[in-house]
Amino acid sequence: MRVRPGSGRTHVGGLYEGPHGPALIVAVGAPAVDGKATEAVRRALADALGVKAAAVTLKIGATSRDKVFTVTGDVDRVVAGLRDGSS
DSSP: OEEETTOSSOEEEEEEEETTEEEEEEEOSSOSSTTHHHHHHHHHHHHHHTSOGGGEEEEEOTTSSBOEEEESSOOHHHHHHHHHTOO
């Protein structure tokens, strides 16, 4: 996913055509300092997917705007909807 820290509001949705392929965009109000944005993204993603925050784990990208999270549960359809703007 592509993270946009310091946004005016938290929003999960949209498509980012990044160097590693298409990614979901997550905007959060938290600054990119001391892991605050990463934690805000984890919680926003969990909320958008309808899972507990504990089900979302950062896998790659602790200090990058491009991150990979793993999510426990069947959320493929919800992620596709968020990415493509159909939910």
